[in-house]
Amino acid sequence: MSNLPYGPPVKISPLIKFGRWSFLTAGILYGAFHQNRLSKKETKLREIEAKEKVIRDEKLRKEKEIAAAGTIHYTNL
């Protein structure tokens, strides 16, 4: 301890130490809680998106077919 270049370590007020550690633990809990909540929310959204994608792809395919038929139709006019 005597070979420390910046003098003896500063005595930190117990209140500051308590504040640091309680904020740190509160932050860990807050982060974990919201990570959990948001990832659950996001997986639900992903499921809905997957369902909607099937419908949308079908719709797009039909539209393309109609468009292809439409160009023939117009050229025949």
Add this chain to the structure above:
Amino acid sequence: MAAVAKLPSLMNSALAAARPKFNIFLQYAKVELAPPKLSEIPQIRAGIGKLLSSAKSGAWRNQTVKQATLNTFVGMEVIFWFYVGECIGKRHIVGYKV
């Protein structure tokens, strides 16, 4: 190529140079960053009581600019630990990775 070949020795010398400084850091950190002891609870309660009473009585306005600046910085540092903890809790540095 020569630079790549030098990399391991560079790393080793950087580590060797950093180690004594890290040891000094550890010696300070063990004292200054230690969690509060159970025996310090009365002091913590007294500190909280002092904060509350100075907030109530308006005594916090009777300090010099220097004291107020230092107290603000200390308060900011204490609150930033919350964000460090949040980053640890969400296991990602920027934003929530879902």
